Amino acid sequence: MTSTAKLTGVIPPVVTPLDDDRSLDVASYERVINRLIDAGVDGIFVLGSTSEVAFCTDELRAQIMREAVRIVGGRVPVLAGVIDMQTPRVLAHIDTARRAGVDAVVATAPFYAITHAAQIKKHFEILGARSELPLYAYDIPVCVHTKLDPDMLVDLGLSGAIAGVKDSSNDDVAFRRLALKNRDAGEPLTLFTGHEFVVDGAYLSGAHGSVPGLSNVDPEGYVRLHKAFQRGDWAGLQLEQDRLAQLMEICLCPRGVTGWGAGVGAFKTALMLQGVISTNQVPEPFDALTGADVDAVKLILDKFGPQA
């Protein structure tokens, strides 16, 4: 197990390459992960939304964690999503994650059954108390339909329940408030943004790192972004971010599908076009991007993607 005590920087939410029959394509997975580490990322995050966690059976989840831990081999920390509806089911995933040897776990607010503020806080408190691994809170209202409150998150950090936050809430006002409250409380939390388009703004607000799905396609870009942040080169940050934002349009160009299938479908298509993974297969009920949608991704990738 790798220390996550001061985990900051770029932590890609790794895509899950599939064979045509939708089993894990281990050879492609090795290429994806090794390329990320070679690019200088600070950790990897498996079984997040980008990793198809909502689709993976428990068997596939366990396989993904085992393979990721094996491939990474301690070079960087491995974080794993333990995404499920309510506390008892999440606790079961935490147990599997611990046995798979990952370094930290990432959990969302409860979903499906309607849950309000007091229960959301208790959910994280229970998870934190019973997890031997560091716990990160994943704020993703577009998936779970509740927003995590900044004051609650800082309280959870102060009590030791959570080590940090991955913010995918697209609420930059709340993120600034969280960062300021965290600073006032002595920085109990490390804060990551999941928004590929505005990592520079998140750094300005107080982020310690990023978890951008697009870093599967351009890990060097996001690593450069983080280094520019570390040396206070805001003009450089803005320039790199503008390019990455334009590259991120691959997720918005598909016409044959929208939502999750467009986003992850585009990441996988770009990785296929880059020769990193074998196919752009996605899980049911989605279909891989084809035809004009692949062409559209290619056009943007050629124009704004990483240079060979």
Added chain:
Amino acid sequence: MTSTAKLTGVIPPVVTPLDDDRSLDVASYERVINRLIDAGVDGIFVLGSTSEVAFCTDELRAQIMREAVRIVGGRVPVLAGVIDMQTPRVLAHIDTARRAGVDAVVATAPFYAITHAAQIKKHFEILGARSELPLYAYDIPVCVHTKLDPDMLVDLGLSGAIAGVKDSSNDDVAFRRLALKNRDAGEPLTLFTGHEFVVDGAYLSGAHGSVPGLSNVDPEGYVRLHKAFQRGDWAGLQLEQDRLAQLMEICLCPRGVTGWGAGVGAFKTALMLQGVISTNQVPEPFDALTGADVDAVKLILDKFGPQA
């Protein structure tokens, strides 16, 4: 396996009684189920929202199905929820359900990852094609944040993918439209309403039965409601429904908790007060109702509940 070919009538979504340590209280479960069957219900539905499906681990889900099948012993059909985020995970639950010996399965639209109309339809088509058991679609936007389209549902019925719909969408306009379209298409679907407050209106719109959580507490009432519907006694329907609607206020009276915890918490509290289950324990992160909330449930139960 019991035939579900013409399943209509009252199908309670059975609560899951827990011991203080939150394991399944089998003795209480036997009392709950036997009481329902004695009252004349037409089937039972386990692992729905009321049954705490979002909270149950896979092991507990399997145990619940096995025990329910054993207790029921073929007297009525057993339907089981196979609720999970996306198609592959739901398919895994369908497999477990089949092995547990239930008679039909009930699945929602995909959730967590954003999914639109084409994928929602494909989701049900895949489930229907690969399930040996009849499949019911569970329309519950408050949990999954999408509403199932009436035209799609009728198409899925005509193609044989689904056998019926449990409607918990609180959209009586869409339900009337669904019932009329279903009738025009030759009634491929059996339609159930999940709204305890307005089962009479759903019958008027074209429902074939009901799946009311409150029937755990007052099964005779909902059976009488269905019989009044069968003989066209609308004045009787309205009278019984008004009483049941007033009884259903137990779910809205708690002050210490809202949402799911108030609703199922109140059902379990009423069952405890009726001597049917041993405790009103609920799963984490919720707590059982206590004190003034129990008193409030008792007051309503005494006034509007079933008479001894």
Added chain:
Amino acid sequence: MTSTAKLTGVIPPVVTPLDDDRSLDVASYERVINRLIDAGVDGIFVLGSTSEVAFCTDELRAQIMREAVRIVGGRVPVLAGVIDMQTPRVLAHIDTARRAGVDAVVATAPFYAITHAAQIKKHFEILGARSELPLYAYDIPVCVHTKLDPDMLVDLGLSGAIAGVKDSSNDDVAFRRLALKNRDAGEPLTLFTGHEFVVDGAYLSGAHGSVPGLSNVDPEGYVRLHKAFQRGDWAGLQLEQDRLAQLMEICLCPRGVTGWGAGVGAFKTALMLQGVISTNQVPEPFDALTGADVDAVKLILDKFGPQA
């Protein structure tokens, strides 16, 4: 001024016929209103959502009220919408309505600026206290994005602030709860449903009447529905309602436009096809239905509409 003390029955929300240049087509308006009264409606409601209140300038609103009062000539009560964002602007419309000679006013919850429970209640209390005319609360969350609470509405009825409710909330659970609480409180409120598809279910829940936009197209149908309700003929109610629900599909058949433009566009198109109004013109930024959308309306109107 006509008494609204015991106003019940069918109160059509009257469409606002426009000339090609989008000024009020008074001759068509006379035909629309006289036809409604001839069919036996119990009142008319001008300047509701169907009447294009959100589009009408203040001058046009005043003209509509004056013309409606003149045309009706005391035969039935005239209710007028006083729809605007917040209390002071609504009060100004109430003053205009009073001077125009209408019999009652209809106001929504405040909108645009975010307003919570205490302010919503105070809003209606202020309007009720300062209006010489009876005030009806218009519950239409699809437009104002808040739902009126049943307990609050009954309280407002008991205090004399409001005389009744027009429910267009598509929440039949809340409507049943409102009706039962109103009955327990001694019926301070008269309750109307605005949902064309399920007026029968609303009667079963406790409605005293309906305000269906479709009654512009088929006033006799909704009057028959009310009479069937009055004599307790539920089989007749269901049969008439099923036909009207199928006719209401005119609002869902347009392909060239959705939302408000499809609904009111279809009502006006049907009225044009029936020879009641001269054109199916709608206000900017909408365009009148044309071509295939008119044909689709005609097909449904011919099949399910009123017989000559």
Added chain:
Amino acid sequence: MTSTAKLTGVIPPVVTPLDDDRSLDVASYERVINRLIDAGVDGIFVLGSTSEVAFCTDELRAQIMREAVRIVGGRVPVLAGVIDMQTPRVLAHIDTARRAGVDAVVATAPFYAITHAAQIKKHFEILGARSELPLYAYDIPVCVHTKLDPDMLVDLGLSGAIAGVKDSSNDDVAFRRLALKNRDAGEPLTLFTGHEFVVDGAYLSGAHGSVPGLSNVDPEGYVRLHKAFQRGDWAGLQLEQDRLAQLMEICLCPRGVTGWGAGVGAFKTALMLQGVISTNQVPEPFDALTGADVDAVKLILDKFGPQA
């Protein structure tokens, strides 16, 4: 009329001071506006959400514009909100604004009646075509419940319909996309952010200025922020922004009221405490902040507000 051709920088949405009887407090209004201009703002925006536009009667709206134009006396451009539900009503406000002598108008997407993409675009096209004054689009989904699409906005800029955008959408991803698309199209639009908490991030994304309600309370702060941006001093920007974000907590500290009443109530309370306006009166149905809420505002203002 003052040129708005290259309007950038800080444009406060000016509060509307009221007397105790809720009429316009002209003396206080003079102090508010003169203080803003003395602080170096680049324009003022009257009749926005902060200015209570949703509450002001038409008479009060006209008075506010006349007084603002008189007080400003051509020193900076005056923008005026023409906020109303649908196109014809907005056109009427544009006419009033033109006669009042303001320099530009600001309109939202249509609201109340449901309107989709094609009509939203047409709405702005009609407004732009018929307005003699430059038109700004106001993107405020929290009030109007639709988000303006970046591609549509750039198209409207290219066609000359709109001159710029005030973004209060709290969607920094969409704002970055808008800024990049605008740049690619040759900067037809000037872009302003309305989010007090993250103006620095908006500058990084491509904003040309800000419209922060909090600049009523601390105009020098936001002017310094803009000047730091102009000279590329990102460390200075971040420092000033952090302080202003902490000051903005005045809008989140009230306990007696939430939503609009807390935000504008806090601005007015701070201005009263600063001696700029006479009372912190707000329009009906809201009440002025009192007691502990005033104390909470004072505490934050003393700690993070502008120094004497």
